[in-house]
Amino acid sequence: METTAHEKLKEYLSLVELYYAREPIIETLDKTLEQLIAEFKSKLLTACKQKEESQNRWEELMKVFSDCNWSYKPRDMSFDTPYTFKVVVHLKAPEVDANIRLIGTIVNISFIGNKIGYYYSDTDVSLNTAPINVAKKQRTFPVVELEFEPQLSYMPMNDWQRMRREEIKKIVNQFFPEFETFDNTFADYDVGPIQTELGYFLKIDLFQAIFGTHINGVI
């Protein structure tokens, strides 16, 4: 049975409630790190464990991306978030000088609800009509804060990204068949405030709540 858009959003929002607390974790001197960790929802801690158990198949997947003739050396950024895997796939585009312009598709695999998420990067920012918003913590005396990442988008920005989209999906699904592709229609839906393992975010979108806040393109 086909799920309606409304049901899909409802499902994603329920994941946020299941995995994250709405109240901040207060660090005080009398609390040990173990006590602080115990304040996280058990589902989130389980997701971290599931990631560790899936390390082998992730490495197999990385090998496939390394052998692709339509991409440069992939950048494994899995260490970034304890409950997700992440790889930056640097796409080859024959008409584009890779020493000047960088085009990528970023693959994220999250153990929060077993989701696969994609976002896209292009250093030619003129093509980006919907840059990704940066998640925000509350700051007492903030330094310059970014509003959005001009090179990143939840939607493909060029033909190369569109062309390789299905191919990349097919490869990822082969190694993580029980995972479902996240619908980017709802990626920028604000779900803050939530306490993640990186702190208390006042403003954070659905995608970054599920896949992590360290978003970047081809480096």
Place this chain on the structure above:
Amino acid sequence: MRGNASLRINKEGRKVKTSKKKLRWNQYSGTIKDNSPVLIIPFSLEDDISIKIADGIYAPYTSLTNFLVFQKDGKYQYEVVTRIPDMDWVQGKVKEFSGTVIVEDIYGQFIKGYSYKDGKIWKITQGNPNLRNAMERICTYKDWYTCYSPDGAQYSCVYNYTEEIGCIDVQDIDHDKFVVLDGKWYPKTGVPSDFYTSVGYIPTAPGDTGPGQRLCASTFNFQGSFTSASYNTNVSGMQFEDGYNVNRDNRGMIFSINNGVTDASMNQSPFPDLLMQGKTSAQYLREVFPSLFANNEIRTTYVDGVKVWQFTPFAVSKICGTTSNLATMVVNLKVPGSALPGNVQTWEDFQEIATNFIKSFIPGSRIYRGFLGTSGTTNSLAQYGNNCP
């Protein structure tokens, strides 16, 4: 009135004690206020004095106070800003600043002051409108102490005197400093603009980070080689000191540094550009770390037709050490009482500022403090020294 018979009210003691400031001009930082640059200059005192934040917790005046320089009508102006946090803020129980901010001229004369509590702000000369009535004399009181640390580990503090700040008597009602309605005092003006909204004008050579000590590059146990995809280590034991207090990080700071970075990325200007020179990452690296290039600790090569920058573990350690010391310097200026034990804001701001600095040198890198850690990192123990190599 303050109902404590043993108070020693002394209006001038603190001013005298803090009048001779040794300004550390070479460690200046900067900010933009009302679209104009403001320089923030840290300073030392021959004999520091401390203020009580809570039982057993005292913060030195120098760790709470900044000397500001800015231009107004073509002339240089100077202000001394003291930010005294309360324990709610230090312990991270509230996310908005909670405490007192006092602004004085260079002679110690009170210019203005604000109290922050529960998301509300009021001028300290006006008092909390909900608590006062029109027949009072209104002052903000601050108790000052002299602290000693004979053995370098424990310290004890002796009460000196109490200072009255920004007092207003009933006869001041007509002086346009506040309004009285139904027997209560109300603020007459609105919320002040931020004192610190951004950081810039960072000097390229880092200064001392604590009381004369710096985080050494030997801290970082990075494993790998030129061809590694990244360098990752979890540093424990990082701390901020002010001579009396030590604020230890009890969670660990993860340094996640990219390697094999494309030349295209290296030739972009970092955003935000905390070094504020408008240069690219490649240019910043060459300017700040020339010896790493001279000693072939950084090289460029081609991988699959793409030009990439590769770093040795030594190069990354040096860059991380400098980055940490720059960030520490800025945090010391930004966060009042940064060395107070349990001041979570210190670490929150450190990771944000350090990340922005490291991205200026090696794009996509990150320095962060996660609760849950991450796999695939080595462990490192922070090492501090006066003259680390």
